[in-house]
Amino acid sequence: MALFDRAWMETWRRLVNADEGLRVIGRYFTVDLLFGFGDTSYLVSVKNGAIDQIREAAGNVPQGGLALRGARDVWEQFVQPVPPPRYNGIFPLVFGKLLMMEGDEIVFWQNLRALTAMTHLMRAAGR
Numbered sequence: 001m002a003l004f005d006r007a008w009m010e011t012w013r014r015l016v017n018a019d020e021g022l023r024v025i026g027r028y029f030t031v032d033l034l035f036g037f038g039d040t041s042y043l044v045s046v047k048n049g050a051i052d053q054i055r056e057a058a059g060n061v062p063q064g065g066l067a068l069r070g071a072r073d074v075w076e077q078f079v080q081p082v083p084p085p086r087y088n089g090i091f092p093l094v095f096g097k098l099l100m101m102e103g104d105e106i107v108f109w110q111n112l113r114a115l116t117a118m119t120h121l122m123r124a125a126g127r
Contacts, residue, residue, distance in 0.1 A: 003076060003126055004037040006056075009044075012125035013051040016118050022049045026114035031107050032062040036069030036100075049114055061103040070099040079122045090119050 002008065016022060026049020033044045034057050043057040061067040070093065077087040086096050091112070093099040101108060108115065 003079065004040055004072070006054075008125055009042055009054050012122055013054055015121045015124055017050045019117070019121065022114060022117055025049065025117060026111070029111045029114040031104075031111070032065035034059070034061055034065060034067035034069070034103075036067065037075045038070075038072030040072075041069075046118075049118075051118075064107075065103050066105070066107040067102040068094070068099050069102070074098045078119075079126060081123055083123075090116055 026046070029049045030047050033046060035042050035044060036059065041057040041059050043055045043062065044051055045053040045055075068090065074087070074093065077083055078093060080087075086092050086098065090099070094101045094108075
């Protein structure tokens, strides 16, 4: 399984959906998220803190949704078991201009805790 391929995304989905804490902190987190890993993009439909569906995406931000796009090497550093400084969370990646955030930023702020927990589970998907 290669990083950011379909099998990796499905492993991540299983980890997210099995996380009991996310069910609590993400209970109101319902949105379409676009993740851009370099040239590969996925549309991730989140419903109440669980990943409902993952589809390959053309790259457009869905209306009312949020996109997080970055170079593949940025994401590769983020998903390391112990990422280097500036690569250890979504917040420093976005505000350090390593990832681009597009779309409804309110989704980011209202769900930062759930989004952070969800993306940190990416680190376990490749192991």
